[in-house]
Amino acid sequence: MPTGAHASLDSATVAELRAILGDDAIVSRPTELKVYECDGWTIEKNAPELLLRPRSAAEISAVLKLLDRRAIAFVPRGAGTGLSGGCLPVGAPVMICTSRLNRILAIDYANRRVEVESGVVNLHVSNAVRGRGFFYAPDPSSQMACTIGGNIAENSGGPHTLKYGVTTNHVLGLEIVLPDGEIAELGGPTEERLGYDLVGAIVGAEGTAGIVTRATLRLTREPEARRTLLAIFADVEAATRAVSAIIASGVIPGAIEMMDQLIIEAVEAAFHAGLPRDAGAVLIIELDGIAAALDAEARAVGELARSSGAREVRFARDEAERATLWKARKRAFGAVGRLAPNYATQDGVVPRTRLPEILREIAQIARRHALRIGNVFHAGDGNIHPIVLYDERDPDETRRAIAAGREILRACVAMGGSLTGEHGIGVEKISEMPLIFSPDDLIVMSELRRVFDPAQRANPNKVIPAPGGCVEVAAPRRQAAL
């Protein structure tokens, strides 16, 4: 079957799907489908023609076998918290939601691993093991709602990935239903894998290889103690200098997060976390490890911040103060909703040392497009999240917001960085892929994808742009919701 030869959905197929799943797992009426027309990336919208809500891998397998026979493309969806439109249907009539696969199957403390279905919420994994002193390390800001399956698709990160790594470092094994309905087990419970790293190929594939239904995740021991600092700066330049100074000193904090003035304003309005509204930037620095060593380390980091220009360094005195700081940080994206009707969160990466430059560049882009852009990001690993504010009711401003986002990404790439740290390519950044990858690179990736999905029916038109940029064909149903 050649690429792109996807069939449309007919009533006979819908009836068969209904027979497989039962009525309560089929959503077909327009009002109900409407709410599935976008995820956290709201600039583009497109509702699926049919939504399936299966309960098990077996059901998904039966569904995919049927769709395979009928040559119908599909798009997987978890909780729909993604920020790049990864689950936006583009040429895929059927959406398959994993939210009902939400059981934690087995917790194995002795081997430090947990087996979960892919619709389990990220934070629920940590909640289930916290009592025994463990946690699941990747902690995206949406962790109270996003699913493990979505995390695997996007290779999600989070503040604490500076020290602990991103999702791919914590997935030991997977069960995936391939687009032809075959259920495959990749990797396994052991730490050492033989042969090619197929799990690694699936993590970050954005659902283009099939639907992950189960994962064996690594559990991480809660550190014995933590010290959380708030360093307050007059401007972002000084704050980023401090980041480089800390990393260069050899200390690896659990997290180093930066918020600029616009974001400080938003989170203060929302949470009254006690951040100074007159500061140009703040860093939240968290050190974790063995209690005996931490105080000296925290003092040293505080000194580094001061010598880089911090006007003040505060230490969280207890767990409540720490929680307040993290709440402000984790919910910063949403808090920005208080400043403007809409926003688009960008996700680029630059080498740490070039943070001052990229932030200057972002400020210039904002001025050029007459937009407000805030910055809240994982400074420790150079993963920036400029938040572009706009009002979707103003088509011109929306256009400028999209253009500004693209310019920021181009600037990241020009500085030796990357298009995405953790949000994925989705539909948002697919046309920027050639900035990083040569046509040959993209062909190699495309061939790897064909190993799992020869007919390219799993989340079509994602990650790998159509050759020659002929996007009209590749994205027949895509539209900006202006």
Added chain:
Amino acid sequence: MASAPKSDSSPPVAQRPRARPLRDVVDYELLFDCVHCGLCLEACPTYVVTRAEMDSPRGRVYLMKALAEGALDLDADAVRHLDLCLECRGCETACPSGVRYGKLIERAREYVERNVRRPWRERIRNRLIAALFPYPARLRILLTPITAADRLGMRPLIRKLAPAAMRDWLDLIPPRAAPPPMVLAPPSAASAAAPAAVVHHGCVAKVLTNAENLNTEGALAAAGYRVARMGRTVCCGALDLHHGNFARAKQFARANIREFQRLGDAAILSAASGCAAAIAAYGDLLADDPEFAAPAREVSARVADLGTLMLARDYRFTREFRAAVTYHDSCHLAHGLGVREAPRQLLRAIPGVTLIELNEADLCCGSAGSYNLTERAMARELVRRKADNILATGADYVVLGNPGCELQIAAELRRRGAPVRVIHLADFLALAIRGANA
């Protein structure tokens, strides 16, 4: 669905027609507080059960927006998913963006009631609820046959004969066999200098769980408050707000405001947190009322809760009361008024009490005003989940701050034959103040 060609350099643009004027569904501007992040999903009891986007706050806000913009018609699906909302406001606690969901859904419900003709069964049911619940005298008459049947030990027989739809309703009414709650002595005259507090006695609470009103007053008096009494009490209006009947809600609000104004600056409490939250929203409800806007704001600002007031007077329990206790967050206390820690802190201050944290403590039990009468299946699902969590704590008492939750949870535990006692915070304080089991 229109498709738009897309080129590599400029983003695709499809102008959305603005020809249709906005429909008066909700306060349109408030919809833009929602940034579609989805952090509310797992805080929503109906999403937790159905795991479907249209049963989530984000999905409902999206439906409201589409309805307002004319992109959707108010069809049976839209009504269904708006109806299924409990108005627990758990999403407001989770929302980082400050979406005023409670205000949105109340307005949307008014829009639904204005524009949808419901099937006759629903119409009769809703009219019965609206005609009975806010009026204690009518409720008492309604309950007379059931009380009589209980006296004759005939409740099981009636239950057996009743249609399934009535069985859940019947179960909510506590049987006579339940131990009568201990009631603290009525408050004696306190000095005029003491801070004043007044308890709104409510409607259903007054008939079914009046001890809670009296014990709230008794506990306040024990902590040194001068307890004032309302002359004429009418319904707080919460029920009407939930059912989209703004006109009568405002009428009730005005009557209560007049009465509260008469009582000077007394802190305003209710043993029903749903009522307290409704009174705390009078300022919003009557914001456009030329005569009542200012007094409504003033009255709303006076709303307080028992736990916080007891702590404010640094009340010390002198007797021991040995019990393993868990605490259920009533929605309008936790999500509506933001009161979470005070009742827990107060319970921990009782010598002999061990407080065990309840899993999903702030997830709605399904009572939600009259929700357990109108959405029985979902209400039942939620109370089962609540009961499972309660039984997992191994506690002897589950303490809470709302009679609706009490009736709902107690009914489920009775059905299971579980010996856990469901008790209002005020009634539990009465036991602890008396040191009843020492």
